[in-house]
Amino acid sequence: MTRDEIFTKVQTILVDALAVDEDEVKPESSLTKDLGAESIDFLDIVFKLEQAFGIKIPQGELFPENVASNPEYVQDGKVTPAGIAMLKARMPHMTLGAWEQDPQVMKVQELFTVGTLVRFVEAKLAAK
Numbered sequence: 001m002t003r004d005e006i007f008t009k010v011q012t013i014l015v016d017a018l019a020v021d022e023d024e025v026k027p028e029s030s031l032t033k034d035l036g037a038e039s040i041d042f043l044d045i046v047f048k049l050e051q052a053f054g055i056k057i058p059q060g061e062l063f064p065e066n067v068a069s070n071p072e073y074v075q076d077g078k079v080t081p082a083g084i085a086m087l088k089a090r091m092p093h094m095t096l097g098a099w100e101q102d103p104q105v106m107k108v109q110e111l112f113t114v115g116t117l118v119r120f121v122e123a124k125l126a127a128k
Helices: 003-018 039-053 081-090 097-101 105-111 114-127
Strands: none
Touching: 003 039, 003 114, 039 114, 097 105
16 A cells, blocks of 8 residues: 555544544644544544554554653653653654653653554554
């Protein structure tokens, strides 16, 4: 599949899962900030991605888990350099960008964009 084909399927999934308009779902759209996704929505999105693309997404592979509760990764509300390194290693599909300059743990979810999902699915399909 091409990246555009993957994007179109991801867009359809997000329109369905989040009850948003198609034109709101752009590669740079944040799942939480722009599209209103909440924690429970992430489970639905993972399930729909698995079904649509015929892939298996183990728990914690797409969205990090228990980062905030690990003192090695988070101190004083900020992700530590070790936490940033872990995120980069476990989630190469994520673009950390300017967030690294002020890595607030409460803003980690904002890093997940439509483009993040497309890159993740692209990598999963390539590994099949």
